[in-house]
Amino acid sequence: MSDAESPTEFDPTAPNTGEDFEPVDVFPDSDDFDLRPGADSCYKCSTCDTNCPVAEVDDEFPGPKFQGPEQWRLKQNEDDYTIDDSITDCSNCMRCDNACPSGVPLSQMHNTARGEYVSEQMDKLSVEYVRNRILANYRTSATIASKVPRLANFAMNFGPARWVMEKTLGVTSEREFPAFAKQTFREWWSSRGGAAASKENAQQARERRGQDRDADKKVAYFHGCYSNYNTPEVGKAMVRVFEEYGYEVVVPEQRCSGTPMFANGMLDDARRGAEVNVSSMADLIEQGYDAIASCTSCSMALRQEYPELFDIDGIDEVAANTFESVEYLRIHEDLKGDLRAADVEGDLAREFAYHAPCHARNQGLERQSVELFRDLEGVGIEDVGESCSGISGTYGWKAEKYEKSMKIGDEMFDHMDDASGDTGMTECPTCAMQMEHGTGYDIRHPLELLEAALVE
Amino acid sequence: MAIESEVLVIGGGLAGLSSALAAAREGADVRLLSYKQSTLRNASGLVDILGYTHDGDGPLTDPYEAIPELPSSHPYRTVGVDGVREAMAMFDDVTDYRGDHTDTNALLPTHGGTVKPTARYPRGAAAGLASDDRDVLLVGLGSMVDFDAPHVAAHLEAAGVPFEARGVSIEFPGDLRADAKVTRYAKLLDTNGEVAVGGRMVGARDALADAIEPHLDGEARVGLPAILGDDHPDAVRAALGDALSVDVFEVPMGPPSLPGLRLEDALFEAVDEAGGNFETGNPVVDYAAEDGHIEEVYIEKNGARIPVSGDQYVLATGGLVGKGVESDREGVYEPIFDCHVPHAEDRYDWFDLDVFGDHPFARFGLPTDEQLRPLTATDSVEFDNLRAAGGILGGYDFAAEKSGSGVSIATGHAAGTNAAQEAR
Numbered sequence: 001m002s003d004a005e006s007p008t009e010f011d012p013t014a015p016n017t018g019e020d021f022e023p024v025d026v027f028p029d030s031d032d033f034d035l036r037p038g039a040d041s042c043y044k045c046s047t048c049d050t051n052c053p054v055a056e057v058d059d060e061f062p063g064p065k066f067q068g069p070e071q072w073r074l075k076q077n078e079d080d081y082t083i084d085d086s087i088t089d090c091s092n093c094m095r096c097d098n099a100c101p102s103g104v105p106l107s108q109m110h111n112t113a114r115g116e117y118v119s120e121q122m123d124k125l126s127v128e129y130v131r132n133r134i135l136a137n138y139r140t141s142a143t144i145a146s147k148v149p150r151l152a153n154f155a156m157n158f159g160p161a162r163w164v165m166e167k168t169l170g171v172t173s174e175r176e177f178p179a180f181a182k183q184t185f186r187e188w189w190s191s192r193g194g195a196a197a198s199k200e201n202a203q204q205a206r207e208r209r210g211q212d213r214d215a216d217k218k219v220a221y222f223h224g225c226y227s228n229y230n231t232p233e234v235g236k237a238m239v240r241v242f243e244e245y246g247y248e249v250v251v252p253e254q255r256c257s258g259t260p261m262f263a264n265g266m267l268d269d270a271r272r273g274a275e276v277n278v279s280s281m282a283d284l285i286e287q288g289y290d291a292i293a294s295c296t297s298c299s300m301a302l303r304q305e306y307p308e309l310f311d312i313d314g315i316d317e318v319a320a321n322t323f324e325s326v327e328y329l330r331i332h333e334d335l336k337g338d339l340r341a342a343d344v345e346g347d348l349a350r351e352f353a354y355h356a357p358c359h360a361r362n363q364g365l366e367r368q369s370v371e372l373f374r375d376l377e378g379v380g381i382e383d384v385g386e387s388c389s390g391i392s393g394t395y396g397w398k399a400e401k402y403e404k405s406m407k408i409g410d411e412m413f414d415h416m417d418d419a420s421g422d423t424g425m426t427e428c429p430t431c432a433m434q435m436e437h438g439t440g441y442d443i444r445h446p447l448e449l450l451e452a453a454l455v456e
Numbered sequence: 457m458a459i460e461s462e463v464l465v466i467g468g469g470l471a472g473l474s475s476a477l478a479a480a481r482e483g484a485d486v487r488l489l490s491y492k493q494s495t496l497r498n499a500s501g502l503v504d505i506l507g508y509t510h511d512g513d514g515p516l517t518d519p520y521e522a523i524p525e526l527p528s529s530h531p532y533r534t535v536g537v538d539g540v541r542e543a544m545a546m547f548d549d550v551t552d553y554r555g556d557h558t559d560t561n562a563l564l565p566t567h568g569g570t571v572k573p574t575a576r577y578p579r580g581a582a583a584g585l586a587s588d589d590r591d592v593l594l595v596g597l598g599s600m601v602d603f604d605a606p607h608v609a610a611h612l613e614a615a616g617v618p619f620e621a622r623g624v625s626i627e628f629p630g631d632l633r634a635d636a637k638v639t640r641y642a643k644l645l646d647t648n649g650e651v652a653v654g655g656r657m658v659g660a661r662d663a664l665a666d667a668i669e670p671h672l673d674g675e676a677r678v679g680l681p682a683i684l685g686d687d688h689p690d691a692v693r694a695a696l697g698d699a700l701s702v703d704v705f706e707v708p709m710g711p712p713s714l715p716g717l718r719l720e721d722a723l724f725e726a727v728d729e730a731g732g733n734f735e736t737g738n739p740v741v742d743y744a745a746e747d748g749h750i751e752e753v754y755i756e757k758n759g760a761r762i763p764v765s766g767d768q769y770v771l772a773t774g775g776l777v778g779k780g781v782e783s784d785r786e787g788v789y790e791p792i793f794d795c796h797v798p799h800a801e802d803r804y805d806w807f808d809l810d811v812f813g814d815h816p817f818a819r820f821g822l823p824t825d826e827q828l829r830p831l832t833a834t835d836s837v838e839f840d841n842l843r844a845a846g847g848i849l850g851g852y853d854f855a856a857e858k859s860g861s862g863v864s865i866a867t868g869h870a871a872g873t874n875a876a877q878e879a880r
């Protein structure tokens with residue numbers, strides 16, 4: 001269009017967004033999702049569509065504008081309207097949500113529509129449902145597997161077993177299941193002395209730094225499933241780095257953040273976990289703790305998806321006091337200055353190809369690793385661009401989505417190839433799987449590099 | 457503690473990006489904060505400096521010549537002709553836009569069939585210039601109703617272009633869904649992804665060329681809607697051009713605009729290369745100041761307030777469309793710092809009774825001093841370390857003058873440069 005045409009139906013008396021925009025009540029008291037006010041503020045600019053990684057590679061996928069506002073309008077106007085099954089093709093990357101200039105709560109709409117589709121339209125005996133439920137409840141399988149990690153590591157990737165899983169459950173056999181750690185993060189944490197040991201370490205660090213030994217610096221760690229069962233080294237790095245800055249860490253009772261459940265429309269499962277998480281975090285927050293996550297999808301869930309989808313006591317306080325680990329240190333400490341003065345030797349003195357997870361992008365964190373580490377001596381870091389990794393949690397594990405997932409990931413693989421380093425870096429465990437799967441690179445978490453640079 | 461920088465830019469549109477780039481090039485430690493993606497996605501991707509005078513005379517041949525004649529409150533008068541030239545030099549340096557060889561406006565066909573004066577255009581639009589006398593075949597795609605090629609061709613001829621224009625409509629090969637996204641077409645062409653044609657799988661570039669070929673009747677150039685690739689547009693055009701032995705060009709389209717997207721990407725990359733930092737996705741909502749000096753601003757993230765500070769600040773949050781200026785029944789206001797926005801008390805005075813008339817609201821925005829620092833109602837500076845740039849400024853009507861991008865680049869460059877010099 002030429003700029004003489006008006007881009008919006010401009011009406012200065014009725015701004016369709018802005019600070020006053022209230023992201024609607026989702027579940028007033030009934031199960032009736034009313035997202036119409038959100039749908040009404042859509043002015044059809046299609047910005048959301050241009051941000052959707054699935055619509056870019058999939059001819060069948062109608063895109064976020066349809067999934068969100070258009071579908072809600074249809075639902076409003078036709079009594080017997082049923083949710084379009086393309087909703088299960090949305091990977092819940094939440095890129096559209098971030099893009100809408102008019103504040104339409106797209107991911108909230110997708111999540112509720114998907115929940116409704118799964119609870120009302122999906123056959124509970126179907127293989128797809130069972131498979132999705134198993135994938136979404138990763139923590140349940142992981143708990144069992146971590147009791148016998150060696151056996152689980154073998155069994156999960158055992159050829160014939162994988163063939164059966166693909167044939168009967170539709171779990172792609174192209175991917176390797178992540179290995180289970182021999183000792184979970186929580187096991188390590190208690191064998192190390194738990195909160196009492198952490199307090200002691202933090203106090204010593206404060207003294208070393210010339211701070212008040214009894215300063216009120218304390219955080220509650222939301223480790224999530226993955227760093228507990230699969231990559232405890234990330235959780236350990238979190239603890240050591242925070243203690244080094246004089247923070248006492250506690251590790252409260254917790255369930256899965258719900259990310260894989262939202263993406264699979266299993267809102268009841270997600271709510272059960274959310275209730276536990278919110279209640280244990282809310283208590284601690286009242287005592288002056290902040291909640292810290294090392295996985296960007298976990299922090300996203302606590303910050304945005306919980307308050308958008310559930311009405312649980314204390315949920316807003318938890319959202320407002322949850323931070324991603326590195327973000328938190330950037331706000332409260334001179335992380336940049338400290339890294340400028342530090343250097344890295346040994347194993348992590350490498351060149352990293354960094355990928356920002358979609359959910360980090362939504363929290364405005366997509367550049368923090370590059371910004372911090374580009375001044376760090378002994379390492380190099382290169383941003384591999386803004387494309388989506390394509391795995392989106394459980395999405396890329398489904399046999400029917402595998403190819404799509406790899407097609408979306410292609411751009412990232414190419415950019416990783418072009419980057420000078422051959423070690424990957426990202427905050428998200430499933431992006432890490434995809435990066436490793438597509439390139440064969442070893443993938444590390446920014447906290448590990450912080451530990452190498454800042455902790456003795 | 458707050459996250460610190462020397463120059464903090466608020467807003468990630470053309471103005472914010474130009475500020476951040478200029479400040480980073482001056483050697484300052486820069487951070488750009490932006491809430492949503494910029495209006496570039498809605499814009500044509502053409503960069504206008506000035507197409508018409510303040511009184512609507514034009515199209516203008518030489519925008520630079522007309523600048524000194526603008527009212528003294530116009531942002532171009534604040535930065536001056538030299539300021540505009542320096543800013544455009546920076547823009548030319550980091551983009552592959554054309555038009556920098558002359559001061560004169562180029563004339564480009566639009567998807568509505570009009571001819572538009574503009575100062576810079578993407579390389580992909582270059583073969584479409586209306587001053588070129590080679591005949592043109594315009595190819596519309598059935599599903600893209602915004603570009604009715606036969607109609608556009610007829611309009612162009614009626615406008616008196618010095619060539620013959622013909623328009624045909626074809627289907628994009630591969631039977632895509634009727635409302636396929638522009639990014640879907642672009643991705644297919646970028647990767648030469650396979651599409652089904654008559655039961656065979658063919659690369660999308662080849663299939664598109666095959667579909668156009670029978671319609672060619674000796675024309676030397678072929679114009680398509682701007683969907684020809686996102687990451688590799690040059691390669692896509694070259695492939696089509698080679699297959700058809702013609703020059704291929706893109707006609708800028710309405711939102712969502714790929715040329716706008718590509719420009720946004722190029723500018724973010726330039727800021728990155730110059731060492732600037734940025735973060736997007738959350739709004740700045742408040743500030744703390746002492747004695748007319750801003751100490752820090754606050755980003756809102758789901759109820760958390762994240763403090764961010766700079767020595768100098770640039771406010772580039774856009775106009776009424778970008779949400780830099782908002783209005784309600786009470787009046788018109790600037791939502792972050794509550795800078796003064798002059799407007800009539802009576803809302804009925806915001807409009808001209810003639811729908812196409814000269815609406816005062818189109819010029820709503822901040823008045824500034826010669827350093828682009830916003831002024832209060834009594835003409836003193838609001839804050840000694842705040843400058844404003846782009847659509848948020850008052851005193852011009854970008855849609856009527858066709859000066860949107862030019863004003864953003866010029867004032868962004870000036871504000872960023874001044875801020876960096878003061879911070880150092």
Ligand SMILES: Cc1cc2nc3c(=O)[nH]c(=O)nc-3n(C[C@H](O)[C@H](O)[C@H](O)COP(=O)(O)OP(=O)(O)OC[C@H]3O[C@@H](n4cnc5c(N)ncnc54)[C@H](O)[C@@H]3O)c2cc1C
Pocket residue numbers: 001002003006007466467468469470471472489490491492493494495496498499500501502503504505738739740741772773774775777778779780792845846847848854858859860861862863864865
């Ligand atoms: C439909 C349309 C068509 C156009 N066509 C043309 C054309 O053909 N030629 C031409 O030259 N120009 C055109 N323009 C104008 C031009 O593209 C730019 O829109 C103009 O230069 C304004 O740029 P800006 O950077 O000032 O503001 P914007 O592009 O509006 O950017 C403002 C930025 O600030 C961010 N922001 C807002 N509030 C906050 C906050 N509280 N915290 C953090 N960030 C915030 C926004 O998210 C956005 O990223 C067009 C504009 C529109 C809307």
Ligand code: SF4
Pocket residue numbers: 041042043044045046047048049064065068069099100101102103104106
């Ligand atoms: S970006 Fe927002 S306003 Fe634009 S089409 Fe999508 S939902 Fe509607």
Ligand code: SF4
Pocket residue numbers: 051052053054055063064067089090091092093094095096097107110
């Ligand atoms: S959440 Fe991601 S995949 Fe789903 S519609 Fe939005 S952009 Fe597309």
